[in-house]
Amino acid sequence: MNNFTFQSATRIVFGKDTECLAGTEVKRHADRILLHYGGGSIKKSGLYDRVIASLNESGIEFIELGGVQPNPRVSLVRKGIELCREHDIPFILAVGGGSVIDSAKAIAAGVPYSGDVWDFYSGEAKIEEALPVGVVLTLPAAGSEASSSSVLTNEDGWYKKGTGSDLIRPQFAIMNPELTYTLPSYQTACGAADIMAHIMERYFTNTADVDFTDRLCEATLKTIIENIPLAIRNPEDYAARSQIMWAGTIAHNGLLGTGREEDWASHAIEHELSALYDVAHGAGLAVIFPAWMSYVCQHNIPRFVQFAVRVWNVEQDFLNPERTARMGIEKTKEFFASIGLPVTLEQLGIKDDRLEEMADRCTNEGTLTRGSLVKLGKSDIIEIYKLSRE
Secondary structure (H helix, E strand, O other): OOOOOOOOOEEEEEOOOOOHHHHHHHHHOOOEEEEEEOOOOOOOOOHHHHHHHHHHHOOOEEEOOOOOOOOOOOHHHHHHHHHHHOOOOOEEEEEEOOHHHHHHHHHHHHOOOOOOOOHHHHOOOOOOOOOOOOEEOOOOOOOOOOOOOEEEEEEOOOOOEEEEHHHOOOOOEEHHHHHOOOOOHHHHHHHHHHHHHHHHHOOOOOOOOOOOHHHHHHHHHHHHHHHHHHHHOOOOOOHHHHHHHHHHOOOOOHHHHOOOOOOHHHHHHHHHHHHHHHHOOOHHHHHHHHHHHHHHHHHHHHEEEEHHHHHHOOOOOOOOOHHHHHHHHHHHHHHHHHOOOOOOOOOOOHHHHHHHHHHHHHHOOOOEEEOOOOEEEHHHHHHHHHOOOO
């Protein structure tokens, strides 16, 4: 196990009707905020009215900025930065899923920064100061409600990149599983793939002697695998929705990566799909992750065997461990398909004509490698895209 420092400062307020505590939670930090959200879904569901009522009851003044899109855009972030500066806003409340939260984090980092906010995502600057952020979560998937990371899309060239700092980890996250009842089954499934990918990016490691966090990863994966079909079958299954929502937070708050080297190649490879084709991140991961697993599994067969046996209950073939490993990969792909997700580039509507371009973008024209389980260059990533076709 590697040395590590772990701190998760996000206050979790979990359960039924907790969105009505938004004003109380905000009041701990500020009396004036930017209220940040996406499209019309929070207004149609009545969530917007409940949050506004709570803010008014606590005497919180607010400026609104809606319009966050999936794969959130830097152009709206820049608008939010200007609003916060103009109105001297000291706090941001994000009401939505990962895209809204990531957008709020970017605004929070951009307000005190003298340069352009994209500098944090292009690697030209590090976050040294940020406004505090709070969250009312509506979609368990990205785990951004308790993470230190944010991902943005730049329309100038359609680049999708991430940044991270504990300074943008939310101060609190209000999490009511009832708010996920109205999610379409496809969004629920995409969320599942995103959560599972966050876990697997940490699980597939070369670090030895990490059995405790292995077991935590496996338990979180099995929780998603068991509860997602229940939530799809009965969208108002509170027990299933609760398990999924809490697992999504644990998957990406840093706990499961303690003491171990993490990979993150699959996320980088998928970001090119989301950037160029605007596909749902979870759907892209459902396509990319099994292909990545197939390409790299021979590097660490025992770990992939462990994954197959412990997560998917595959009977271990001691004479042919690679067969066991590949059965686990196939089980992963079958699960994604069973909950209605695409598992090939063709199903995403993506053709073969830009595979090399995506690999170039992913590796900065071949000058970078991705991942740590196996360091992947441009040619490796092209092969993974090719495996994703089938």
